[in-house]
Amino acid sequence: MNVPRALGRIATRGGHRLSGHLSGRAGGRSARALAYRATGLIALTPLLLSSLASTAVAAPGAGDSGGQTDGPTPVQILDLTTSSGQATEVAQSGLDDARTSTGSDSGGGTGAETSATGATGSVRHTVAQAADTAHVRSPLILPVATDPQADATLLTDPLEVDRFLVAGFTWTGGPDLPEGVRIYLRVRENGTWSPWYLNEAADAGRDDRTTSGTGEFVTGGADAIQASVVGGSLPVGLKLALVPSRPQGKRVLDADELKTTEAAPTPVIEDAVAQPQAGRSGALESPAELTGQSVSAVTTRLITPASFSTAETAARPASTVPAALPVATSANGLPVPVTTRAEWGANASYMSWDPDYASAGHVVVHHTAGTNNYSAGQSASIVRGIYYYHAVTLDWGDIGYNFLIDKYGTVFEGRSGSVAAPAGRMSVGAHARGVNTGTMGLSMMGDYSSISPSDAQLSSVGKMAGWFLKRAGIMDANGWAGLHVWTTERYQAGSTISMPRILAHRDVGYTSCPGDVGYSRLGTIRTIAQQQISGSGGWKAESGSWYYLRPDGAKATGWVADAGSWYYLDASRGGAMTTGWLRESSSWYYLRPDGAMATGWVRGPGGWFYLDGSRGGAMATGWVSDGGSWYYLNSDGALATGWVADAGSWYYLDGSRGGAMATGWVSDGGSWYYLNSDGALATGWVADAGSWYYLDASQGGTMVTGRAKIEGRWSTFAAGGAWQGYEGLHPVMAAPTSSRDQVITTMVSTYNSSGHAYPSAALSRGGAATAQSFFTTLYDEAVAEGVSPELLFAQVMKETAWLQFGGDVTIGQFNFGGLGATGGGAAGASFPSVQIGLRAQVQHLRAYADSSATPQALSHSLVDPRFTYVRKGSAVYVEHLGIQENPQRTGWATARSYGNDLASMIDRYFG
Numbered sequence: 001m002n003v004p005r006a007l008g009r010i011a012t013r014g015g016h017r018l019s020g021h022l023s024g025r026a027g028g029r030s031a032r033a034l035a036y037r038a039t040g041l042i043a044l045t046p047l048l049l050s051s052l053a054s055t056a057v058a059a060p061g062a063g064d065s066g067g068q069t070d071g072p073t074p075v076q077i078l079d080l081t082t083s084s085g086q087a088t089e090v091a092q093s094g095l096d097d098a099r100t101s102t103g104s105d106s107g108g109g110t111g112a113e114t115s116a117t118g119a120t121g122s123v124r125h126t127v128a129q130a131a132d133t134a135h136v137r138s139p140l141i142l143p144v145a146t147d148p149q150a151d152a153t154l155l156t157d158p159l160e161v162d163r164f165l166v167a168g169f170t171w172t173g174g175p176d177l178p179e180g181v182r183i184y185l186r187v188r189e190n191g192t193w194s195p196w197y198l199n200e201a202a203d204a205g206r207d208d209r210t211t212s213g214t215g216e217f218v219t220g221g222a223d224a225i226q227a228s229v230v231g232g233s234l235p236v237g238l239k240l241a242l243v244p245s246r247p248q249g250k251r252v253l254d255a256d257e258l259k260t261t262e263a264a265p266t267p268v269i270e271d272a273v274a275q276p277q278a279g280r281s282g283a284l285e286s287p288a289e290l291t292g293q294s295v296s297a298v299t300t301r302l303i304t305p306a307s308f309s310t311a312e313t314a315a316r317p318a319s320t321v322p323a324a325l326p327v328a329t330s331a332n333g334l335p336v337p338v339t340t341r342a343e344w345g346a347n348a349s350y351m352s353w354d355p356d357y358a359s360a361g362h363v364v365v366h367h368t369a370g371t372n373n374y375s376a377g378q379s380a381s382i383v384r385g386i387y388y389y390h391a392v393t394l395d396w397g398d399i400g401y402n403f404l405i406d407k408y409g410t411v412f413e414g415r416s417g418s419v420a421a422p423a424g425r426m427s428v429g430a431h432a433r434g435v436n437t438g439t440m441g442l443s444m445m446g447d448y449s450s451i452s453p454s455d456a457q458l459s460s461v462g463k464m465a466g467w468f469l470k471r472a473g474i475m476d477a478n479g480w481a482g483l484h485v486w487t488t489e490r491y492q493a494g495s496t497i498s499m500p501r502i503l504a505h506r507d508v509g510y511t512s513c514p515g516d517v518g519y520s521r522l523g524t525i526r527t528i529a530q531q532q533i534s535g536s537g538g539w540k541a542e543s544g545s546w547y548y549l550r551p552d553g554a555k556a557t558g559w560v561a562d563a564g565s566w567y568y569l570d571a572s573r574g575g576a577m578t579t580g581w582l583r584e585s586s587s588w589y590y591l592r593p594d595g596a597m598a599t600g601w602v603r604g605p606g607g608w609f610y611l612d613g614s615r616g617g618a619m620a621t622g623w624v625s626d627g628g629s630w631y632y633l634n635s636d637g638a639l640a641t642g643w644v645a646d647a648g649s650w651y652y653l654d655g656s657r658g659g660a661m662a663t664g665w666v667s668d669g670g671s672w673y674y675l676n677s678d679g680a681l682a683t684g685w686v687a688d689a690g691s692w693y694y695l696d697a698s699q700g701g702t703m704v705t706g707r708a709k710i711e712g713r714w715s716t717f718a719a720g721g722a723w724q725g726y727e728g729l730h731p732v733m734a735a736p737t738s739s740r741d742q743v744i745t746t747m748v749s750t751y752n753s754s755g756h757a758y759p760s761a762a763l764s765r766g767g768a769a770t771a772q773s774f775f776t777t778l779y780d781e782a783v784a785e786g787v788s789p790e791l792l793f794a795q796v797m798k799e800t801a802w803l804q805f806g807g808d809v810t811i812g813q814f815n816f817g818g819l820g821a822t823g824g825g826a827a828g829a830s831f832p833s834v835q836i837g838l839r840a841q842v843q844h845l846r847a848y849a850d851s852s853a854t855p856q857a858l859s860h861s862l863v864d865p866r867f868t869y870v871r872k873g874s875a876v877y878v879e880h881l882g883i884q885e886n887p888q889r890t891g892w893a894t895a896r897s898y899g900n901d902l903a904s905m906i907d908r909y910f911g
Contacts, residue, residue: 353397355417409456462528
């Protein structure tokens with residue numbers, strides 16, 4: 001079955017183009033700039049922080065990567081400064097909105113600068129001494145209350161771009177940014193702008209080369225950006241790279257093709273960077289000094305899904321789609337399934353750095369930075385994006401981290417050779433310059449400056465750390481040991497520093513990584529790692545299957561909750577972990593390849609399915625509301641697309657929008673259909689955007705075009721479906737049907753035949769003592785403005801009951817068209833004579849029929865000022881003088897068939 005989208009009303013994307021946008025600037029800082037500061041520096045509230053929290057699987061849409069197609073797309077490059085350090089047009093385009101003077105273009109904003117407070121506590125070192133600061137990367141000096149808009153030296157407009165998952169800035173001329181320079185980025189995801197994020201110069205990279213770029217910035221599929229540079233000197237050759245799901249080649253974005261969009265001020269998320277501390281010695285007295293707070297271990301509960309009240313809440317960007325998760329490996333005794341490079345789709349052509357194994361006994365914990373708004377189905381695509389950014393954009397030849405862990409707890413192999421590394425050794429990465437050799441780098445995907453990593457994420461990080469340390473013969477996850485420094489970064493090359501076995505990137509570099517909250521969770525990670533080392537319960541791989549051991553060592557069966565996810569251990573298989581579809585207690589559930597019960601949308605061989613978190617993850621059927629849209633699941637749970645009949649009505653599930661129920665106009669099979677606000681297919685007459693349409697029930701609700709007989713009358717419809725009116729319409733502006741004498745004679749004879757006596761006594765006071773004189777005046781006034789005299793005759797007779805009056809308007813008012821008479825006793829306008837009363841009526845008729853009518857265009861001076869209130873040209877035809885029959889829902893009178901009655905009188909009396 002085929003079942004309309006608004007025709008000709010699709011707006012172009014974005015706003016003005018950038019080319020030629022810049023204007024001269026002179027004077028002081030604008031009021032708008034001050035408004036930016038007042039709004040942008042509001043302290044972050046718990047409500048804001050909750051909006052950044054981890055979320056789960058997104059609703060089905062167009063692909064698994066934030067709305068991008070599965071095919072390869074180029075990396076977008078935005079040039080911000082030239083090779084000589086001059087700002088580009090794009091980089092300055094937003095300054096017009098933030099301030100109005102060149103004098104404030106490079107202003108520091110709030111005045112005095114101050115050193116940021118270090119966040120590592122009182123870490124002391126026994127063998128090492130701090131690196132000579134003249135030979136190390138300079139830490140950032142952050143001013144108080146920096147505003148990326150009001151304080152910007154460079155500021156782009158908010159710009160629409162093709163969707164991307166990973167972003168990063170690069171420059172030329174060395175690894176350091178000019179002193180005091182900060183780079184900020186915010187992005188739009190699913191119509192919402194993120195806070196501003198500080199993008200630090202990467203304190204990572206290969207030890208055998210320098211890196212001129214920031215760390216990666218992860219999004220959930222962003223489609224707009226705004227970049228800001230604050231500080232005096234500008235980096236040379238500054239570029240912003242936007243990496244899609246499947247990058248192939250690159251495309252430099254030209255100013256002429258960029259389009260702007262709207263973006264309200266948003267807050268700033270900005271971690272302070274640790275400063276150099278010379279002459280440190282000794283060691284921490286306890287791990288608590290390093291973590292900053294005590295965090296209890298993640299616990300495991302053996303309960304049923306029905307009592308699990310903290311079900312996942314699906315993230316719902318309409319443009320994102322969770323992909324079928326790749327199969328994971330448990331090779332080398334891994335404590336959790338790990339998605340290998342082959343499984344997440346590492347492109348071998350980017351790889352130019354072969355694995356190099358070295359003895360290792362420390363774990364460095366990182367975060368990737370970004371918005372935390374990605375879905376489970378986007379994680380593999382994000383890893384591919386980070387791989388490209390590290391290997392190609394930053395020229396490392398491979399991804400820098402050994403493993404990456406998403407907020408759902410899924411582990412991805414990073415650096416080539418990490419899964420296959422022999423016990424006690426690890427493939428040398430590019431995650432922490434100076435200590436890449438001798439460590440394993442674990443990166444938590446997301447920004448944990450202001451929110452905590454999820455329990456699932458912490459669990460996987462801790463288990464991977466414990467697995468690595470145990471294989472190296474290290475049995476104390478809370479212990480300390482010497483770590484050799486290979487290149488000068490924070491510490492002098494050749495020195496040995498005493499570090500915890502599990503440390504943070506900020507402990508060995510000038511960076512805020514892994515964020516303040518992420519850093520505070522190191523105690524939790526160490527606790528989980530120690531449990532993994534000690535082997536007291538938890539997951540165990542055996543003969544190709546996974547089992548969960550209770551604290552007493554017995555294998556658990558049934559439902560088990562662990563680190564925020566549910567798992568099912570099949571008693572019929574000795575407690576082996578189940579994956580795929582599970583039928584249990586008359587409901588269906590889906591267990592991901594890593595065993596975790598899915599909630600939200602899942603794609604399987606039969607299509608898309610919805611696992612309802614509010615029902616413990618059970619598969620849904622029938623109607624489901626998700627993310628502001630409605631979906632329909634067939635009896636087998638598969639997402640329906642196309643036409644669906646339910647409860648006596650037809651509905652259309654739009655496959656191009658991931659199966660969301662359509663409302664409004666829909667094109668299908670070459671025909672247009674209209675769905676009411678509740679989604680039900682409309683039939684009959686429908687008013688939309690000022691026009692009428694007819695949906696033919698006999699043809700399945702298709703929109704009518706051309707000529708059609710409806711309710712016994714022939715109508716004409718435009719190619720776009722808009723009703724043009726009934727056939728044989730009578731124009732308001734029309735020449736007389738015959739000569740002047742003949743038409744007047746017809747009017748007099750018609751009146752005399754009506755059975756009504758002409759009110760000569762009353763009308764003689766207005767200058768029309770006889771019917772002949774009245775209709776002569778009527779004819780001449782109509783013709784003077786080009787209005788049909790036959791229409792004026794018919795309307796006067798209808799409005800005055802053949803000059804007998806009797807309503808709110810009296811005969812002595814000489815008001816023959818009810819002008820100003822609104823009912824309820826309102827008498828309306830009065831005029832000094834018959835001629836002036838008829839003239840006012842004719843001028844109103846012309847206003848309804850003539851879109852160009854103005855007081856100056858009239859043949860006679862304007863009589864009634866209500867003329868200006870008439871919607872000009874809204875009733876070109878006599879039939880449309882009736883509001884109910886007018887396609888634009890305007891006209892002379894509200895009475896049903898008012899205009900049709902006038903047309904019938906014209907035909908009856910004047911042939």
